[in-house]
Amino acid sequence: MNTFLAFLQEHIQIIYIVILSIFLGIEVIGRVPSVLHTPLMSGANAIHGVVIIGAIIVMGQVSSDDIPALIIGFLAVVLGTLNVVGGFVVTDRMLEMFKKKK
Amino acid sequence: MEINLLTLCYLLGSVSFIVGLKMLSHPDTARKGNWVAAAGMAIAILGTIFLYSKDGVKLANYGWIFGGLAVGTIAGTLAAKKVKMTSMPEMVSLFNGMGGACAALISIIEFQHLTHPMLVQDNMYAAAGSLDGATLLIIFAGLIIGTISFAGSMIAWGKLNGSVKDLAFNGQQIANNILLLAIIGVAAYLTYNISITNYYWFYFITAAAVLYGVLFVLPIGGADMPVVISLLNSFTGVAAACGGFLYDNQVMLTGGILVGAAGTLLTILMCKAMNRSLMNVLLGSFGITAKGEQQAITGSFKEISISDAAVCMSYATKVMIVPGYGLAVAQAQHICHELEQLLEEKGVEVKYAIHPVAGRMPGHMNVLLAEADVNYDSLLEMEDANNEFKTTDVVLILGANDVVNPAAKTDPASPIYGMPILEVEQAKTVIVNKRSMKPGYAGIENALFFQPKTSMLFGDAKAALQKLVAEIKAI
Missing domain, CATH: 3.40.50.1220 (TPP-binding domain)
Structure with a gap:
């Protein structure tokens, strides 16, 4: 119990962020029309590419003679970038189709 | 007090994700919303590269970082521009898998980093104190969720382009659940009892999570893949948030959790559109369980x-x-x-x-x-x-x-x-x-x-x- 409370106290800011973000995530897309389900999913897919930041930090802290870690880190950066860039471009292509014709 | 622009970058990033998602859910603003989120992402990424420092030490290995970014950007743009409109769902699944793999790789490096002193000193007791239970737990969570998302997305991708067939065997659900419990059990045990004699079980967990991801998606029918991709999408969000926890990084945390929550809701909305429950989709029971007393159809066409x-x-x-x-x-x-x-x-x-x-x-x-x-x-x-x-x-x-x-x-x-x-x-x-x-x-x-x-x-x-x-x- 004490360890749990200590953990809670130490990370209370993060825990607040998590809880509020959960509600926000649900509220923010609450009334999306079914037409937009696919683009929205694709857009959300691009946003979780934010994991790339973790890959960059890891990469930047690896000592430059640790080749295996450098290779794994490099791979992580490539994959993360694919997720971000590909995700946003694909979403844009989908949404481009929706623009009203005049 | 050290003045750090990076905090501002992350704040802008987080806000842009929220605003972007909001705009994405309305037809008129959707396209702009996508770019708002993308701009926020760019600010957060560039900020990290140039401004991040820990204990006064800036990031190194710029060559590797920019090399990776360049490769990813070119490959990602080309793939996204060339894909046919009919193959869009496959593409989303593939990109989602990349994100999951990225989260898993981060966990692998961090784990090696953490356990390194233990191996070098050849003395598990000397180093045991340097391992923090909470950190290890987050590393495991990021690894397991990221890996499942990666493996599952690859199978979903294969199913959508027709190269992977549905496969279900008796007792598959039970086997899956046992596997998942084993993964969680070993991870929990390692979190509190890690030592030089058992640390390599980490890699067992990685392999088991890949297997679980594959078995999880295999029995689900091809037409249900959108729901599965949406679910895996929210998994990757949670894996990204684990990274945010690990580095005390707010933009990863908010971005990840936001997608985790929104993705879960979206999954449920998709199921509702088909008038089915999520469980029903995941159990892959469509066309398998409902047999027997259907009205027979006779006549000619x-x-x-x-x-x-x-x-x-x-x-x-x-x-x-x-x-x-x-x-x-x-x-x-x-x-x-x-x-x-x-x-x-x-x-x-x-x-x-x-x-x-x-x-x-x-x-x-x-x-x-x-x-x-x-x-x-x-x-x-x-x-x-x-x-x-x-x-x-x-x-x-x-x-x-x-x-x-x-x-x-x-x-x-x-x-x-x-x-x-x-x-x-x-x-x-x-x-x-x-x-x-x-x-x-x-x-x-x-x-x-x-x-x-x-x-x-x-x-x-x-x-x-x-x-x-x-x-x-x-x-």
């Missing part, structure tokens, strides 16, 4: 020739087109639009009836038809379409089956009973284009095809439409 169909449609007042999976597979959206224009020139009113789950993903038909320049206003959603069928002369069904099956309304024993459908049988004539009499995804017969007012036009949607267009031109 009649075929219609291209020229008869052409005459029938040319002299109608109102034609409703019901596009389905078959249209998407045959890439027939452009020729379909041509048919529509041709009929309109002859004074026929043409509209499209779009079932929420027609095609491979919710909204997929809208995207496809929009690609072919079909006017947004002639696309009717299910309820509006159902009101108009009574006044429709000809319904042309292009490769749709389950979404027009009257068994959903009339036969309680049918596996699709209760699913909202397009009530095409209210129209005067129904022409069904299909490749064969083979049942649709749900594996059930469709009584609609045997009704007196229905005629079948067999053949690939694109080929049939091309002939139809040529025939109507000749009239």
